[in-house]
Amino acid sequence: SQELEQSPQSLIVQEGKNLTINCTSSKTLYGLYWYKQKYGEGLIFLMMLQKGGEEKSHEKITAKLDEKKQQSSLHITASQPSHAGIYLCGADPATGNQFYFGTGTSLTVIP
Amino acid sequence: GAGVSQTPSNKVTEKGKYVELRCDPISGHTALYWYRQSLGQGPEFLIYFQGTGAADDSGLPNDRFFAVRPEGSVSTLKIQRTERGDSAVYLCASSYLPRTGELFFGEGSRLTVL
Numbered sequence: 001s002q003e004l005e006q007s008p009q010s011l012i013v014q015e016g017k018n019l020t021i022n023c024t025s026s027k028t029l030y031g032l033y034w035y036k037q038k039y040g041e042g043l044i045f046l047m048m049l050q051k052g053g054e055e056k057s058h059e060k061i062t063a064k065l066d067e068k069k070q071q072s073s074l075h076i077t078a079s080q081p082s083h084a085g086i087y088l089c090g091a092d093p094a095t096g097n098q099f100y101f102g103t104g105t106s107l108t109v110i111p
Numbered sequence: 112g113a114g115v116s117q118t119p120s121n122k123v124t125e126k127g128k129y130v131e132l133r134c135d136p137i138s139g140h141t142a143l144y145w146y147r148q149s150l151g152q153g154p155e156f157l158i159y160f161q162g163t164g165a166a167d168d169s170g171l172p173n174d175r176f177f178a179v180r181p182e183g184s185v186s187t188l189k190i191q192r193t194e195r196g197d198s199a200v201y202l203c204a205s206s207y208l209p210r211t212g213e214l215f216f217g218e219g220s221r222l223t224v225l
Contacts, residue, residue: 004153033212042115042202042216043154088153090212098167099144099212101153 003027004089004102012108013079021074021105023089029069031092037104038085046074076107084109113137115217117203123223124193132188132220136205143186144214145178146202154202160186161209193224 005024013019023032031050035043047056049065049072056063060077076083089102116135124130136143141162146154156170163183171177175193180186190197200221204214 006153031212040218042218043204043214045213045215048213092212098156098159098170099214100156101146104151104153 003100004091006087006089006102006105008105009103010106010108012110015080015109015111016078019076019079019107021087021107023072023074023102025070025091027070029065029072029091032065032069032072033090034063034072034074035088035090035101036085037088043088079107079109081109081111083107115203115205115215117201117217117220119220120218121221121223123225125225126193126195128193128224130190130193130222132190132201132203132222134186134188134203134205134217136184136186136203137207137215138184140205140207140215141183142206142209143180144204144206145186145188146204148200148202148219157188157201166209190222193222195224198222198224 007022011019033048034046036046037043047063049063052067052069054065062075065072072089084107087105115137118133143160145157147157148154158165158171158178159167160180163180175191178188200219202216202219204216206214
């Protein structure tokens with residue numbers, strides 16, 4: 001969706017390095033979700049952020065939502081090959097039921 | 112089943128043919144979504160069901176696309192007179208609560224229209 005822009009579009013990192021993926025909206029977000037997709041598979045839910053300034057962590061992945069609720073970042077510490085895949089942010093619509101997704105960030109981790 | 116099941120996993124058809132894609136959501140999940148994903152893109156919303164009714168079908172690209180969920184469980188996405196531009200992965204997702212972004216996705220049905 002053009003309403004959620006992700007950057008970078010793709011990322012190649014050496015195993016053990018840290019990295020950050022960004023998700024930006026032109027509108028205030030009611031709920032921001034991070035998903036991971038491996039090639040040929042469906043999306044796997046990672047985390048949900050709803051409050052401005054909120055931060056959540058799961059294992060080596062940390063996600064934050066800014067105070068204005070228009071930008072989120074996903075940070076991976078000490079990346080591993082198992083982190084490789086496509087990371088997608090998604091958001092609740094202000095009205096209706098069109099839960100929508102960003103453009104995706106493809107992550108490659110080189111052993 | 113334990114997760115969302117989609118069949119077929121792969122479908123190759125000729126332009127102009129009719130196609131049905133099936134989604135079996137997680138038992139007890141009342142909300143069901145269909146998305147379409149093209150290579151290098153994020154999933155594009157097609158339709159949302161709450162129970163048996165299509166609560167939001169605003170993402171269906173045209174009247175060749177139709178989806179049903181007659182008993183509030185299994186859903187079928189139907190595409191008439193397929194075109195090459197319909198080639199994509201069609202993803203189905205379900206959730207226990209309505210209007211939540213915590214969705215459980217199937218592995219998708221890859222449609223190729225020749």
